[in-house]
Amino acid sequence: MAKAAPRTVLITGCSSGIGLCMAVQLARDPGRRFHVIATMRDLRKKDKLEAAAGDTLNQTLTIQRLDVCSDESVAECINSLPEKQLDVLVNNAGVGLIGPLETITIDAMKHIFETNFFGAIRMIKAVLPAMKQRQKGHIVVISSVMGLQGIPFNDVYAASKFAIEGFCESLAVQLLKFNIFISMVEPGPINTEFEMKLMEEVGKSQFPGVDATTVHCFKDIYLPASHEIFTTMGQSPESVAKTVVNIIAKERPPFRTQTNLLYTPLVALKYADTSGELSVSAYYNLLFRFTRLFYISTSFLKCITCRCFRRQITPT
Numbered sequence: 001m002a003k004a005a006p007r008t009v010l011i012t013g014c015s016s017g018i019g020l021c022m023a024v025q026l027a028r029d030p031g032r033r034f035h036v037i038a039t040m041r042d043l044r045k046k047d048k049l050e051a052a053a054g055d056t057l058n059q060t061l062t063i064q065r066l067d068v069c070s071d072e073s074v075a076e077c078i079n080s081l082p083e084k085q086l087d088v089l090v091n092n093a094g095v096g097l098i099g100p101l102e103t104i105t106i107d108a109m110k111h112i113f114e115t116n117f118f119g120a121i122r123m124i125k126a127v128l129p130a131m132k133q134r135q136k137g138h139i140v141v142i143s144s145v146m147g148l149q150g151i152p153f154n155d156v157y158a159a160s161k162f163a164i165e166g167f168c169e170s171l172a173v174q175l176l177k178f179n180i181f182i183s184m185v186e187p188g189p190i191n192t193e194f195e196m197k198l199m200e201e202v203g204k205s206q207f208p209g210v211d212a213t214t215v216h217c218f219k220d221i222y223l224p225a226s227h228e229i230f231t232t233m234g235q236s237p238e239s240v241a242k243t244v245v246n247i248i249a250k251e252r253p254p255f256r257t258q259t260n261l262l263y264t265p266l267v268a269l270k271y272a273d274t275s276g277e278l279s280v281s282a283y284y285n286l287l288f289r290f291t292r293l294f295y296i297s298t299s300f301l302k303c304i305t306c307r308c309f310r311r312q313i314t315p316t
């Protein structure tokens with residue numbers, strides 16, 4: 001039987017992190033099942049991707065400029081594709097935002113939604129007509145556990161991810177009529193430049209006009225706890241990228257995938273008690289009341305997932 005033609009996969013935000021790793025893993029697929037269009041908004045940042053792509057560059061991987069916040073940039077990139085067609089779109093580009101609400105301007109909030117929410121929608125709108133016409137396609141969205149469960153001091157970022165979750169839940173049903181699948185990927189913390197960029201922003205702020213209790217909760221409790229979470233529970237971008245590659249390779253891709261199983265019970269709390277009391281009090285207690293227990297439990301969580309705990313038990 002003739003070998004199937006490679007599927008064209010366009011990924012947004014490939015200058016670093018998961019986007020870069022996904023692009024390289026797909027381009028290096030041993031079965032050469034994919035042609036990757038790895039996009040980034042600033043081509044001056046392409047060196048890292050070029051180095052990682054190695055000999056796949058301009059073979060199974062090409063680099064193009066694309067800013068998800070610009071109609072012109074999206075149109076230019078999509079119009080440059082042969083027959084303006086894609087098999088898989090991966091909405092990965094995203095920005096984080098943390099801090100006390102009082103320090104965040106409405107413009108800064110709009111920027112988060114412009115990238116994480118409208119950026120993904122702009123991409124989906126651009127590729128949907130051709131996918132519908134061909135009755136074929138797969139749209140992947142890199143959402144977050146924060147699209148399922150809010151975390152203190154991440155109010156606006158979580159809202160942007162909840163928004164895309166709601167959007168996709170609605171659209172996914174309609175698109176099944178056209179044999180088009182949507183997959184939401186919901187990672188917990190990942191050790192990419194994401195955390196460093198957040199810390200850089202926070203480091204600049206003096207928190208003017210914010211009450212002392214909130215500043216204390218944020219600087220002395222949340223930030224160290226969050227750093228601990230990244231250290232103990234953080235995944236590598238390579239492992240998240242691998243999960244996404246497996247999803248893309250599936251004939252019938254799943255609608256939702258959480259990549260960090262350590263996080264799943266924390267997300268499940270809201271479904272266990274629909275009043276919301278259980279999850280709100282659990283997060284409050286973990287962060288503010290039993291902070292020491294929280295540190296011990298994150299180390300314990302890391303410990304129980306290490307190899308020796310996974311070893312199969314043979315009955316004696």
Ligand SMILES: NC(=O)C1=CN([C@@H]2O[C@H](COP(=O)(O)OP(=O)(O)OC[C@H]3O[C@@H](n4cnc5c(N)ncnc54)[C@H](OP(=O)(O)O)[C@@H]3O)[C@@H](O)[C@H]2O)C=CC1
Pocket residue numbers: 012013014015016017018019040041042045066067068069092093094095096115119142143144145186187188189190191192193194195197237
């Ligand atoms: N790291 C984490 O803990 C988690 C991240 N996520 C999500 O994963 C995705 C990737 O993040 P991650 O790899 O961790 O972080 P990085 O900061 O390493 O990567 C983010 C990418 O998005 C790009 N980007 C930002 N704005 C735009 C834009 N307007 N147009 C095109 N590209 C843009 C950045 O480009 P540039 O270099 O130009 O800024 C960069 O390439 C995001 O959607 C994020 O919300 C989800 C869960 C956890």
Ligand SMILES: CC1=C(/C=C/C(C)=C/C=C/C(C)=C/C=O)C(C)(C)CCC1
Pocket residue numbers: 143144145146151152187188189190222225226229230266283286287
């Ligand atoms: C689990 C947990 C916490 C922090 C979680 C963090 C920091 C998650 C970060 C997720 C990211 C970065 C997602 C990106 O999309 C707290 C509130 C410290 C204490 C309570 C339990």
